[in-house]
Amino acid sequence: MESKPDIDDLVARLRSRVASRRRSGAYPAGLEEEMTGHFQRILHQRRAPAPLPDLQGPVATAGQALPLEAKRIPAVSGLPGGEVFHKTVARVVGRQTEGILQQVQGFARPVQAALEALVAAVQELEKTIHVDVAQSLDALYERQAAQERVLAAAGFADRRVRAPGFQPWFSSERFEDAFRGSREEMLARYRGLAQRLVGTERVLDVGCGRGEFLELLAEAGVSARGVDIDPDLVKRAAERGLSVAEEDAIRYLSDLDDQSLGGIVLIQVIEHFSAQEIVDFVALAADKVRSGGTVFVETVNPQSLYVFAHAMFLDPTHWRPVHPAYLAFLFREAGFAHVDIEWRSPPPVGDALEPAPPDSPAASLHNENVRRLNQLLFAPQDYLVVAIR
Amino acid sequence: MEIHQLVVSASPGDAVTSAALGFQTLLQRVGPSGLFARYVDPALHGTVFPLTVYEACAQPDDLLVYHVSIGEPEITRFLLGRPERLILVYHNITPAEYFATLDPAFAGLLACGRAELCLLRGRADMALAVSRYNARELESFGYQDVRLSPLPVDVSALREVEPDVATVAELESLDGPLILFVGQLLPHKRPDLLLYAYHALTTHLLPDAHLVLLGPGRIERYRRALQTYVAELNLDRARITGWVTREQLAAYYARADVFATMSEHEGVCVPLLEAMSFDVPVVARDYGAVSETMGDAGLLLPPDDDPFLVAEALAEVLTSEGLRAEMVCRGRDRLAGIDAEAAYGAFLGHLVDLVGTGAGM
Structure with missing residues (x-):
């Protein structure tokens, strides 16, 4: 049977009420999964408590034998005169019998009390283990899950944890060698940038990789430290005597004192960040860099289509390119006094379209078209944001 | 022959x-x-x-x-x-x-x-x-x-049963509205979802609401899991009763303020009709023969698993007098057709x- 429109309207109203309470945070996100998970764990993972054997019964039966008394020893006999005989013997050995009984009693009473205490303790323990421990474990699992969600929502998630699916068998260093150029090429390419930091105290190289830029900074006499989450690369850099830390950059930055850095450098790193991490990073940079200090962020330029055919998708850990206008906006919003964009790495000569010789017919129109096409397809592959605090 | x-x-x-x-x-x-x-x-x-x-x-x-x-x-x-x-x-x-x-x-x-x-x-x-x-x-x-x-x-049969006196007295002592589910406590009836929704309801909307899950739990492990779940969420106003006599059942229906089932499979669903015979509004999800059993007399929720939507629906039925009156009225009309x-x-x-x-x- 079709439901009447007024019921549909009511359901629609209820739905929008739920949606608005979710938006306002009154209804927590993920509660349904949490509750389902909890119930499924109870249903499928917890073993049913095995019933304890009956301990109370036998202990109570044993207790009924107390007190031990000579008069409870039967004197009945099937033989003629047997009962008289037993009673006579009992009288004769009465003193010894009482003595022995008292000794046994002295042993039996405390043993009985101990047994009763043990049975009670075992029963209490059983309740604790099967109910309380299971409950505490579930509560802990749930608290852990809730905290991980909060951290993830705040952008503090460890990126190694968040992308557990990608665990390449090749070494990061081999990958860097194959696609980012040799150490010498890297040194040549970034020497100029390092020179611009001469006179700066305490520079942090975020995502320092093999440490080429740290070497350049050392060469220029700039005190610097690197941070990277890749243990292979950090190990290699440390072996070369560079000061590096293996940690998540956002977490590392947030632990530093405010205004404790002279500069921060991110070379081809920010495209690995999530949207939340990017905004968190810029806010942290504003806090940690001293007034007058410089932040360099070099990354692939999404305004160049050439980049998408080359650098962008070569690295499987790239998240998304960051638009230069957006990044510049972020730094300005965060309070950086001066923000500039520099275009770097034009495509190799020969890849871009050639303009026609100037005197050929319709050359100026043609050349304008070539210029536009080149701008679209062959814009510089990288840009550098220079933000001065 | x-x-x-x-x-x-x-x-x-x-x-x-x-x-x-x-x-x-x-x-x-x-x-x-x-x-x-x-x-x-x-x-x-x-x-x-x-x-x-x-x-x-x-x-x-x-x-x-x-x-x-x-x-x-x-x-x-x-x-x-x-x-x-x-x-x-x-x-x-x-x-x-x-x-x-x-x-x-x-x-x-x-x-x-x-x-x-x-x-x-x-x-x-x-x-x-x-x-x-x-x-x-x-x-x-x-x-x-x-x-x-x-x-x-026979929709009037249960109505004619004399409700169990002890159960009536016990239920009357409860403050706050009572949500009732009657049916087998088995996975396809989704009593777990009703518990999630009830948890949301008492946490955010109606803290004094009671819940009764009434029915046989043929699979002991499942019934025990529901029981443990209720204990661990501290749902001290929820109770899971086994199968009860018809006299006790009549007492529960008579006290209930809303009947709710989250069942995902029903060939008919007689408890919906029983609830209506006691003038109890019904809330259910659109699965199987639920909608044809219920007609337009109940609040039919879409077949999704959002406990908050169920909680909002229960709160609406429990607090809106106009809606309740309309549902009771439609329930009587529905029964007249049976x-x-x-x-x-x-x-x-x-x-x-x-x-x-x-x-x-």
């Missing part, structure tokens, strides 16, 4: 057994009519007889009515080897996947049931379904000319149609 009925398992309070006993009373007005089952609960010895008894007194010109709600290879084998004419009454079979990990043997029987329905397709002379939903499902198995034969539900005598009449009509076409009748 005699008309006899078969069920897989006969037990007191079971909906299929009750329907068959109702039909038996009707059939016995016109001649001898027995009810036979593969498994008979000791409480029904003397009322329901083992299948083997039928074999001893069977006549080839008998008419057999087989009520299908689960698989039973032995009955199917038996029927395939018998000459009697056969009417199937389809009460629906719970999808096996709900029980796959919890009770694999039971899941196996459920899965068997659907396969056996296909085997019996050529053997059955007539197929009846107790709801349109069931009829559509039979048709999807290749059955043709499936006829609707509604369950004869006529047990007409259902018996329809069943007899189908029998007459078949017998009338048979040679030598």
Whole structure:
């Protein structure tokens, strides 16, 4: 049977009420999964408590034998005169019998009390283990899950944890060698940038990789430290005597004192960040860099289509390119006094379209078209944001 | 010619057994009519007889009515080897996947049931379904000319039972509104979802609401998990009662402020009608035959799993007097359209149609 429109309207109203309470945070996100998970764990993972054997019964039966008394020893006999005989013997050995009984009693009473205490303790323990421990474990699992969600929502998630699916068998260093150029090429390419930091105290190289830029900074006499989450690369850099830390950059930055850095450098790193991490990073940079200090962020330029055919998708850990206008906006919003964009790495000569010789017919129109096409397809592959605090 | 009925398992309070006993009373007005089952609960010895008894007194010109709600290879084998004419009454079979990990043997029987329905397709002379939903499902198995034969539900019967005095007194002492679920505490009825929603309701909307989950928990592990879950969420106003007497059941319905079921599979869902007979508004989700049982009398939620939506719906029904009055009113209208005598009449009509076409009748 079709439901009447007024019921549909009511359901629609209820739905929008739920949606608005979710938006306002009154209804927590993920509660349904949490509750389902909890119930499924109870249903499928917890073993049913095995019933304890009956301990109370036998202990109570044993207790009924107390007190031990000579008069409870039967004197009945099937033989003629047997009962008289037993009673006579009992009288004769009465003193010894009482003595022995008292000794046994002295042993039996405390043993009985101990047994009763043990049975009670075992029963209490059983309740604790099967109910309380299971409950505490579930509560802990749930608290852990809730905290991980909060951290993830705040952008503090460890990126190694968040992308557990990608665990390449090749070494990061081999990958860097194959696609980012040799150490010498890297040194040549970034020497100029390092020179611009001469006179700066305490520079942090975020995502320092093999440490080429740290070497350049050392060469220029700039005190610097690197941070990277890749243990292979950090190990290699440390072996070369560079000061590096293996940690998540956002977490590392947030632990530093405010205004404790002279500069921060991110070379081809920010495209690995999530949207939340990017905004968190810029806010942290504003806090940690001293007034007058410089932040360099070099990354692939999404305004160049050439980049998408080359650098962008070569690295499987790239998240998304960051638009230069957006990044510049972020730094300005965060309070950086001066923000500039520099275009770097034009495509190799020969890849871009050639303009026609100037005197050929319709050359100026043609050349304008070539210029536009080149701008679209062959814009510089990288840009550098220079933000001065 | 005699008309006899078969069920897989006969037990007191079971909906299929009750329907068959109702039909038996009707059939016995016109001649001898027995009810036979593969498994008979000791409480029904003397009322329901083992299948083997039928074999001893069977006549080839008998008419057999087989009520299908689960698989039973032995009955199917038996029927395939018998000459009697056969009417199937389809009460629906719970999808096996709900029980796959919890009770694999039971899941196996459920899965068997659907396969056996296909085997019996050529053997059955007539197929009846107790709801349109069931009829559509039979048709999807290749059955043709499936006829609707509604369950004869006596909606006033429970209303006429004197509610248990002790239960009434105990329930009256509860402050706050009472949400009632009546049905088997099994996975396809989703009592877990109702608990999630109740948790959301008492946390955010109506902290003094009570919840009663009332029904047999045939799978001990599942029932215990529900119980543990209630304890661990500190839902101290929720209780899970086992199966109760009709007098106690009447007391629960009489005290309830809303009836809620999150069931994902229903061939009919009689408790919805029982609740309406006590002027209790009903909230359910759109699965199986729920919407056709409920008509426009209840709050039918979409088939999704959002506990907050369910909580909001319960709060709305519990707090909006206008809505409650409208739902109670529509519930009465809905019940007015349900006529047990007409259902018996329809069943007899189908029998007459078949017998009338048979040679030598």
